[in-house]
Amino acid sequence: MKLNIKYSCGHEGTIEVFGKAEERERKIKWFSEYGLCPDCYKAEKQxxxxxxxxxxxxxxxxxxxxxxxxxxxxxxxxxxxxxxxxxxxxxxxxxxxxxxxxxxxxxxxxxxxxxxxxxxxxxxxxxxxxxxxxxxxxxxxxxx
Structure with a gap:
């Protein structure tokens, strides 16, 4: 299932989540609290x-x-x-x-x-x- 979320960096994007409802919710929560959008992640690594x-x-x-x-x-x-x-x-x-x-x-x-x-x-x-x-x-x- 693809969902639009707001990453912890403040940017919005689409992620794909799988599994049971609680696993999907956990992943969504993680991205909103700790996850960076792909551009911010790339910039951080650089x-x-x-x-x-x-x-x-x-x-x-x-x-x-x-x-x-x-x-x-x-x-x-x-x-x-x-x-x-x-x-x-x-x-x-x-x-x-x-x-x-x-x-x-x-x-x-x-x-x-x-x-x-x-x-x-x-x-x-x-x-x-x-x-x-x-x-x-x-x-x-x-x-x-």
Whole structure:
């Protein structure tokens, strides 16, 4: 059933609700108290991604508008996930490599091609590429 509602942001729109009457009422109530219209939701996410990029001193991405929008989301998710992994990496690889990795990722995260982030959107691909590049750079510094 499609219903016209007023979102918590004050905008009006149409939502589709299913299920028993109490489930439909719960969903309607949630949208009116907490839900954002699609435009406000999109703007909120873009603000979060921009704030994240500024906090981590990341460059603006290059590409089409759709690529940039998608890649910003991907970049934020991948960086947050990798930052959570650092403790396990420190325990597994040792302090020397972990300390090196902290500096290495700052440059690695600065890739400014939206298509690169899209191509590396899979967690395993991203992590393998990042750690592989870090190991090569770490070994190269020892050879000097």
């Amino acid at each position: 603000t979060e991604e921009k704030s994240f990029a500024e906090k981590h001193e990341l460059p603006e991405l290059k590409g089409s508008e759709k690529q940039i929008s998608w890649a910003n989301k991907i970049r934020k998710e991948l960086i947050e996930a990798f930052e959570k992994e650092k403790l396990a990496i420190r325990q597994g690889a040792g302090d020397d490599f972990a300390d090196f990795l902290n500096g290495f990722v700052k440059d690695y995260y600065r890739k400014d091609s939206a298509s690169w982030w899209i191509d590396h959107r899979e967690w395993r691909t991203f992590k393998k590429d990042l750690l592989g590049a870090a190991v090569v750079a770490f070994k190269a510094q020892d050879a000097i």
